[in-house]
Amino acid sequence: MAESSSVKLIEILRKIISRTSIIAEGSDPKLDSALREIRQATTKGENAEEILKVFNKAEPLFLNSEEVQLKRAKAVRKVFHELVSLLEQNDSASIPKQEKRQFESSLRKHWQTPAQWPTLLIAFLSLTKNSLTATEAAQDTNKDSVIKRIFNRREEDRNAQNNQQILAEISNKLSGLMSNLQLPSHHDDGLAKLKAALRNNDNLEQLPDLLDDVIHYIMIIIGKTEENLTNYLNQLNKQLSSINSSITDSYQSQKTLSQSREGFNTTLQEQVSDTNNAVQGANNLDSLKTLIGERLTTISQTMEEHKTQMEEQEKQANSSIASLKNKVTRMEKDTTSLRSMLQEKLAQAITDSLTELPNRMAYQDAVSTLCKKSHQSKQPLCLAVCDIDHFKRVNDTWGHLAGDKVLRLVPKQIQSTLAKEDSIFRYGGEEFVIIFPNTNAAQAAQRAEDIRRAVEKTPFNMQGKPVSISISIGVAELSPAEDPESLFFRADKLLYSAKESGRNRVMLDK
Numbered sequence: 001m002a003e004s005s006s007v008k009l010i011e012i013l014r015k016i017i018s019r020t021s022i023i024a025e026g027s028d029p030k031l032d033s034a035l036r037e038i039r040q041a042t043t044k045g046e047n048a049e050e051i052l053k054v055f056n057k058a059e060p061l062f063l064n065s066e067e068v069q070l071k072r073a074k075a076v077r078k079v080f081h082e083l084v085s086l087l088e089q090n091d092s093a094s095i096p097k098q099e100k101r102q103f104e105s106s107l108r109k110h111w112q113t114p115a116q117w118p119t120l121l122i123a124f125l126s127l128t129k130n131s132l133t134a135t136e137a138a139q140d141t142n143k144d145s146v147i148k149r150i151f152n153r154r155e156e157d158r159n160a161q162n163n164q165q166i167l168a169e170i171s172n173k174l175s176g177l178m179s180n181l182q183l184p185s186h187h188d189d190g191l192a193k194l195k196a197a198l199r200n201n202d203n204l205e206q207l208p209d210l211l212d213d214v215i216h217y218i219m220i221i222i223g224k225t226e227e228n229l230t231n232y233l234n235q236l237n238k239q240l241s242s243i244n245s246s247i248t249d250s251y252q253s254q255k256t257l258s259q260s261r262e263g264f265n266t267t268l269q270e271q272v273s274d275t276n277n278a279v280q281g282a283n284n285l286d287s288l289k290t291l292i293g294e295r296l297t298t299i300s301q302t303m304e305e306h307k308t309q310m311e312e313q314e315k316q317a318n319s320s321i322a323s324l325k326n327k328v329t330r331m332e333k334d335t336t337s338l339r340s341m342l343q344e345k346l347a348q349a350i351t352d353s354l355t356e357l358p359n360r361m362a363y364q365d366a367v368s369t370l371c372k373k374s375h376q377s378k379q380p381l382c383l384a385v386c387d388i389d390h391f392k393r394v395n396d397t398w399g400h401l402a403g404d405k406v407l408r409l410v411p412k413q414i415q416s417t418l419a420k421e422d423s424i425f426r427y428g429g430e431e432f433v434i435i436f437p438n439t440n441a442a443q444a445a446q447r448a449e450d451i452r453r454a455v456e457k458t459p460f461n462m463q464g465k466p467v468s469i470s471i472s473i474g475v476a477e478l479s480p481a482e483d484p485e486s487l488f489f490r491a492d493k494l495l496y497s498a499k500e501s502g503r504n505r506v507m508l509d510k
């Protein structure tokens, strides 16, 4: 590898490590200090062994932090599921079906992303309100809806106790949700007050305000990203000022060197001119001889001193060049192993561990590149969003491990029908996305139909019993100038129409 490109690569890797480690901060003080050590080791230019040592020390903390975050996200998802079940209790007819489905879909997609939790809460609040409105409209028809029972404060006394219980449960769940947020300690008081208010809440009208407060605290957690950015900028600033002072030091030593050279020249000139004057003033040969002899001795002493000084400086320069060369050679070696380590980590980051398919992050990259290509080449592109039907039942009936087995087998069946250039991703949960490049809507619909049939025909065995599995698919073709998000949104909507119209079918944009 050329020296300049390896130095550049090392610089980039250092920046990446520094930046990502700052972003990762804030969930565990022990992890924070390990991250700081890693940052220091890389910015100080330690060798690979040193860096590996600090990294190995931190690795168990990384794994632990991932687990904690996943646990938190799972707890949040569970609370949302329980909140929806509470709304559904006894009479799900009053909940707007489409809105509930959309809420559940967002939950499926975003439960692992804390930044989306406020949006989920807002969506849940809207679902609650609309359920209430639907109930009020239904009051005339004298239907005894659960929402009416839960929320209508004018209800009869015989239901009041039940209503209070359900409302208390909702508030309780929200209070549990708050316990899962990791806020800086100065929010402890505010959080405790909010949790108490949630626990003691017996009035529906207060629920939106309390939800606002819940959202506010979640926003604070998300605000941590901004804080991280500020930390990062501060750190960058420090690094820049340290580089600046190194440059100033080196400029100063250059200046000293040229000053000493100038000093030597001046001394030499003075000595020569003194000699000249003395020669002019000498009046006999002997005194002239003695004078020149003395002057030459002084000049040669000055030159000797200067030579020694220069040799010393050259020795120092040579040794610092040699040490720099050593550093570069070492860095070259480190880069090779770091690069393969990073490539491995990158591959892990974009691969779903259960199905070994590229994950949602990989999908985001692929879809934006392929959409751009399609717009430029004016070739068609289609997107299919597939979702396993009644997958919850598989988990509920046969257990989570059986569910995982289905999640591994279904995409294998799908892959067996795909063309070489098509690509499939696990988008999340039991949802898969397929990109069909250079394929128009009619062709994609045919391919999706083949996929649907292949899955339908596959005999899945659960504890020795054959079980049928089906999938629903929404297919949309990329429109001129359309962005990937809007394409996905349309395909996802079509998937829901497929679900609404009975599942195990393909729905295409008309």
Ligand SMILES: Nc1nc2c(ncn2[C@@H]2O[C@H](COP(=O)(O)OP(=O)(O)OP(=O)(O)O)[C@@H](O)[C@H]2O)c(=O)[nH]1
Pocket (backbone or CB within 6 Å): 104, 108, 354, 387, 388, 389, 390, 391, 392, 393, 395, 399, 400, 401, 402, 403, 404, 407, 428, 429, 430, 499, 503
């Ligand atoms: N075993 C297993 N289950 C998962 C995984 N990810 C999500 N799930 C489950 O997938 C289920 C999805 O259920 P729902 O969103 O209600 O949808 P569904 O039962 O498929 O019903 P429809 O989509 O309406 O046909 C939930 O029970 C999740 O817990 C996973 O990695 N493994």
